[in-house]
Amino acid sequence: xxxxLHCKEFVDTISSYVDGELSEELCAELxxxxxxxxxCRIVVNTLKKTIDIYHQQAEREKVPDDVKERLFYRLNIxxxxx
Amino acid sequence: xxxxxxxxxxxxxxxxxxxxxxTKMVQQYSxxxxxxxxxxxxxxxxxxxxxxxxFIKALRSLENFEGRSNLSTWLYRIAVNESLMVIRKRKPExxxxxxxxxxxxxxxxxxxxIVDWCCLPESEFLTNETRGVLADAIQKLPENLRTxxxxxxxxxxSIIETAQALELTETNVKTRLLRARMKLREELSVxxxxxxxxx
Numbered sequence: 613x614x615x616x617l618h619c620k621e622f623v624d625t626i627s628s629y630v631d632g633e634l635s636e637e638l639c640a641e642l643x644x645x646x647x648x649x650x651x652c653r654i655v656v657n658t659l660k661k662t663i664d665i666y667h668q669q670a671e672r673e674k675v676p677d678d679v680k681e682r683l684f685y686r687l688n689i690x691x692x693x694x
Numbered sequence: 695x696x697x698x699x700x701x702x703x704x705x706x707x708x709x710x711x712x713x714x715x716x717t718k719m720v721q722q723y724s725x726x727x728x729x730x731x732x733x734x735x736x737x738x739x740x741x742x743x744x745x746x747x748x749f750i751k752a753l754r755s756l757e758n759f760e761g762r763s764n765l766s767t768w769l770y771r772i773a774v775n776e777s778l779m780v781i782r783k784r785k786p787e788x789x790x791x792x793x794x795x796x797x798x799x800x801x802x803x804x805x806x807x808i809v810d811w812c813c814l815p816e817s818e819f820l821t822n823e824t825r826g827v828l829a830d831a832i833q834k835l836p837e838n839l840r841t842x843x844x845x846x847x848x849x850x851x852s853i854i855e856t857a858q859a860l861e862l863t864e865t866n867v868k869t870r871l872l873r874a875r876m877k878l879r880e881e882l883s884v885x886x887x888x889x890x891x892x893x
Contacts, residue, residue, distance in 0.1 A: 623803055627872035631853075654810045655879070661812045662879045663847045665819050666828060670848045671695065675728040679742050683724060686746050687753065689716050 618645045622652050630660050695726060695850040703765060709757050720749055723766065726849055727773045733844045734777035736833050744780060748773045763858045770851070770859040774841050781837060803876050807883030811890050818889055831881035835874055842867055843874035 622645055628634050629642055646653050675683070703722070707715040724745065731744035751772050759768060818824065832840060845856045846867070857867045 623805055623876070624872075627868065627875055633853075651808050654808050655805055657810065657812045658807075658883055659875055659879045662882050663875065665824075665882070666832075666843075666848050666878075667695075667850065668819075669825065669828060670729050670733075673725070673729055673732075675724045675745070679728065679738075679745065680724060682742070683720070683746055683749065684717075687720065687749055689713050689720070689753070 618642075619649065619652055622646075622649075623655070626656060626659060630656065630663070695848075705759075705761060705765070708765075709759070716753065719752075719765070723769050724749075726766075727769060730770060730773045730844055730849065731777050733829075733832055733848060734774065734837075734840065735780055736829050740780050744773060744776045747776045751776070764855065767851070767855050767859045770845060770849070771861070774845075774860065778837060778841075803873060804880060805876070807880050807887065809883050809887035809890065811883060811886035814886060814889060814893070818886070824885075827882070827885045831878050834881065835877060839870050839874035839877065842870040843878070846871055847875070 622629075622642060625634060625638070625642065629639065632639075634642070646656060701718070703719050704712075704715055708719060727748050728741055728745045731741035731748075732738065735741055735744065748769065752769055759765070763771075832843070835843065841860055842856060842862075845851045845859055846853065851859065853864050853867050853871075856862075856871075857864045860867070862870075
């Protein structure tokens with residue numbers, strides 16, 4: 613990564629880059645860097661994939677039925693009626 | 695992540711103790727609260743305790759909720775604080791693990807793993823072994839980075855919502871998020887890099 617002048621700069625902004633929060637100008641500059649730097653392209657792709665895997669895994673996760681049952685039993689919502 | 699198709703809740707009804715509305719709130723938020731606790735603690739029994747305590751605290755203090763943040767943000771905040779309390783109780787002699795680097799700078803971000811594992815078959819990302827690796831990797835994060843990653847990237851809160859839930863500045867959230875993401879990427883790159891050699 614060190615051989616590229618902008619790699620360190622890219623890593624500092626990579627999070628905002630994958631979130632699409634950078635200015636058009638800076639984004640274009642980083643796109644250009646990515647087109648020339650294989651290492652940074654791998655870092656950005658694997659970073660996106662990392663976020664994606666965690667998010668997707670959680671999407672399928674629900675509270676188990678027995679846990680929910682015990683939750684409502686413990687809460688006894690009726691007691692909060694004013 | 696909150697189910698966006700859920701009906702909006704009526705705060706006045708909640709605060710007046712309307713049982714139907716309170717039940718709706720618990721139904722709507724129990725999945726995300728449980729997920730946050732499970733990711734924070736990696737223990738089902740402790741996550742269940744946090745789930746219950748979060749709603750008990752919320753129901754008791756709903757009438758004081760002023761609506762300065764979203765109801766969801768407020769619930770997330772309670773859940774994170776409850777989870778941190780459990781972590782403190784596990785090892786009271788050890789203070790909560792924090793990332794040593796300051797919130798204002800990005801020094802020390804390691805990029806040593808340059809392996810393109812994105813091309814692995816999707817089925818590789820869904821195995822039980824992978825689930826374990828993901829859970830272990832997130833547990834290795836210091837708590838101050840873990841909370842940010844869980845709320846922003848797993849639950850999908852915005853930077854502003856994450857900042858509100860954790861009572862941080864947006865800049866601090868962004869800095870911690872970058873560090874958390876990069877640490878996880880390194881961890882997963884080691885594992886998936888090895889998997890890649892089998893193809």
